[in-house]
Amino acid sequence: MGVMDQVELPKPIKYVFNWGRKYSLWCFNFGLACCAIEFIAASTSRHDFIRHGVIPFAHGPRQADLLVVSGTLTDKMAPAVKRLYDEMPEPKYVISFGSCSNCGGPYWDSYSVTKGVDQVIPVDVYVPGCPPRPEALLDGIMRLQDRIQNESLPERIAERRRDPANVGAEAGLALDPHAVHTAAPVLGPTGGDA
Amino acid sequence: MSDLDTRERVLQGTAPGEGLAIELIGDGDLVTADMSLSIGPAHPATHGVFRIVFEMDGERIVRARPVIGYMHRGFEKLAEHRDYRQIMALVNRHDWLSGFANELGVALAVEQMLEMEVPERAQWIRMLMAEWNRVLNHLMFIGSYALELGAITPMFYAFREREDIQHLLEAATGGRLHFTYNQVGGVKIDLPAGFLRESERLVGVMRQRMPDYFDLVHGNEIFRGRTVNVGPLPVDVATSIGVTGPALQATGLAEDARVTEPYLQYDKVEVEVPVGANGDAFDRFDVLLRRIVASIDVIDQIHGHIGAGPVNQKLPKMVKAPEGWTYVRTENPLGQLGYWLESDGGRTPWRLKMRTPSFSNVQAIPYLVEGQLLADAISILGSVFFVVGDIDR
Ligand code: SF4
Numbered sequence: 001m002g003v004m005d006q007v008e009l010p011k012p013i014k015y016v017f018n019w020g021r022k023y024s025l026w027c028f029n030f031g032l033a034c035c036a037i038e039f040i041a042a043s044t045s046r047h048d049f050i051r052h053g054v055i056p057f058a059h060g061p062r063q064a065d066l067l068v069v070s071g072t073l074t075d076k077m078a079p080a081v082k083r084l085y086d087e088m089p090e091p092k093y094v095i096s097f098g099s100c101s102n103c104g105g106p107y108w109d110s111y112s113v114t115k116g117v118d119q120v121i122p123v124d125v126y127v128p129g130c131p132p133r134p135e136a137l138l139d140g141i142m143r144l145q146d147r148i149q150n151e152s153l154p155e156r157i158a159e160r161r162r163d164p165a166n167v168g169a170e171a172g173l174a175l176d177p178h179a180v181h182t183a184a185p186v187l188g189p190t191g192g193d194a
Numbered sequence: 195m196s197d198l199d200t201r202e203r204v205l206q207g208t209a210p211g212e213g214l215a216i217e218l219i220g221d222g223d224l225v226t227a228d229m230s231l232s233i234g235p236a237h238p239a240t241h242g243v244f245r246i247v248f249e250m251d252g253e254r255i256v257r258a259r260p261v262i263g264y265m266h267r268g269f270e271k272l273a274e275h276r277d278y279r280q281i282m283a284l285v286n287r288h289d290w291l292s293g294f295a296n297e298l299g300v301a302l303a304v305e306q307m308l309e310m311e312v313p314e315r316a317q318w319i320r321m322l323m324a325e326w327n328r329v330l331n332h333l334m335f336i337g338s339y340a341l342e343l344g345a346i347t348p349m350f351y352a353f354r355e356r357e358d359i360q361h362l363l364e365a366a367t368g369g370r371l372h373f374t375y376n377q378v379g380g381v382k383i384d385l386p387a388g389f390l391r392e393s394e395r396l397v398g399v400m401r402q403r404m405p406d407y408f409d410l411v412h413g414n415e416i417f418r419g420r421t422v423n424v425g426p427l428p429v430d431v432a433t434s435i436g437v438t439g440p441a442l443q444a445t446g447l448a449e450d451a452r453v454t455e456p457y458l459q460y461d462k463v464e465v466e467v468p469v470g471a472n473g474d475a476f477d478r479f480d481v482l483l484r485r486i487v488a489s490i491d492v493i494d495q496i497h498g499h500i501g502a503g504p505v506n507q508k509l510p511k512m513v514k515a516p517e518g519w520t521y522v523r524t525e526n527p528l529g530q531l532g533y534w535l536e537s538d539g540g541r542t543p544w545r546l547k548m549r550t551p552s553f554s555n556v557q558a559i560p561y562l563v564e565g566q567l568l569a570d571a572i573s574i575l576g577s578v579f580f581v582v583g584d585i586d587r
Contacts, residue, residue, distance in 0.1 A: 031242070033582075033583055037334065038371060041360075044349060044350050045354055072267055074266060076264050080235055080264075109272065111271065112266050112268050131370070
């Protein structure tokens with residue numbers, strides 16, 4: 001983003017800038033379980049969130065602005081989510097889609113399920129439901145867009161730098177392009193074996 | 195595996211298992227080692243968090259090892275802490291594309307233990323729902339398999355139909371994906387007015403649209419090129435691994451629990467079991483498409499059978515299965531689903547063991563991909579239809 005994330009822009013320019021950002025959210029779907037099916041349903045013809053400017057064809061986390069975590073996050077999977085999140089460039093947003101990724105959902109007492117994706121990465125919008133209807137995702141997206149419209153980029157980035165709990169241990173480092181590439185891989189080629 | 199024994203194997207020119215000969219490339223210290231390639235757990239070609247580690251020799255796969263467990267949610271343990279009504283809301287989630295069919299198995303198992311007679315209308319309604327659920331499931335795989343091979347359009351077609359069917363089922367059950375419509379002794383509530391009329395209309399719509407699918411994917415030359423004779427599965431290997439469902443029927447064996455061991459009222463309807471010829475990826479997909487047509491035919495027959503009557507039974511406040519065990523097998527959309535239910539007479543099962551079709555079906559993957567090219571592995575992976583939650587439970 002260069003200078004944009006350090007200098008507060010004049011209001012009209014900021015308005016246009018944010019307007020452009022909110023309607024071109026390249027979205028990386030981290031489909032984990034049942035909710036991923038409803039995510040796909042939301043992206044196809046009947047509900048079609050592409051008309052809201054959310055493009056679900058990001059080739060990977062490095063091209064994405066928005067991460068949608070849909071489904072159950074297990075403890076075995078958690079490092080991978082964290083890693084993918086760290087690979088995304090700032091400014092990045094996260095929608096947690098479904099009860100499981102909000103809080104563990106029906107597996108609140110399971111021994112292997114992470115009780116909410118927000119234990120691993122910061123979340124901007126929570127969409128409740130098991131599974132949430134596609135309409136609920138549309139609502140979540142619109143709320144996120146409202147937030148993007150009204151936000152100040154330098155403030156957001158400064159806030160994330162300040163709050164290490166928000167971004168995890170590597171915190172500010174994730175903003176440094178080199179940090180991402182040199183970070184030790186969480187999963188080895190055969191690591192995390194069952 | 196350390197570099198050393200990889201190198202030894204390369205030098206000897208053999209790989210363990212299947213007696214695959216590896217060509218010697220280079221000499222002495224320049225001899226090449228196999229490359230280990232990890233696909234997943236988050237990879238667009240393996241819908242869901244399925245991970246597979248390939249050992250490659252150039253473009254060829256020498257060995258494949260599926261790494262499962264990324265979606266292990268502990269269903270079997272959780273089921274020991276839920277009573278028989280709550281279990282319904284739990285089990286429909288392991289194979290998230292066939293919610294109704296999963297509930298059905300548990301309901302049948304509990305009813306068997308209680309020696310409970312289910313009203314006939316309830317049984318027909320269950321069959322109707324189970325068949326629509328099968329269509330829903332297969333449509334999803336038609337879309338996603340084409341997507342894995344690089345075609346986006348079939349997904350949109352499949353979801354057009356899925357939305358219509360989900361809309362219908364939602365009218366009766368209130369759910370789009372997880373219906374929780376079964377209960378011990380029948381179904382939760384009666385069908386809403388006009389349900390059957392709408393269902394009949396949808397049968398007509400589906401019959402009209404099925405030729406589109408056959409044309410769109412089936413008659414597509416690129417699709418054929420990527421699937422015909424790719425990953426053939428012989429019938430003896432399939433049965434020894436325990437493969438069931440469309441993947442087994444594609445090998446030419448007409449095994450379907452609805453026909454060979456009918457439950458509910460399946461003996462009163464005619465169920466056609468489509469089979470393939472040589473069990474390659476194309477056959478598996480073809481069987482999937484024809485199974486939709488067969489299910490639509492079954493639904494059409496069911497409409498004529500649904501009579502009047504109650505749809506459930508009055509249950510005591512606390513359902514308690516008597517001491518003992520039972521095993522129920524049903525034909526889930528992806529294959530045979532078995533529930534082993536053991537009770538010690540308490541409010542919750544003492545043990546609920548699942549035999550899920552996807553778990554058995556993915557065991558065939560190493561057999562299918564070893565010795566194949568990497569590009570074919572993607573079309574093989576997608577053609578052994580599985581749901582990750584159903585593998586890992
Ligand atoms: S919230 Fe419900 S539908 Fe979504 S992944 Fe969890 S169990 Fe499945």
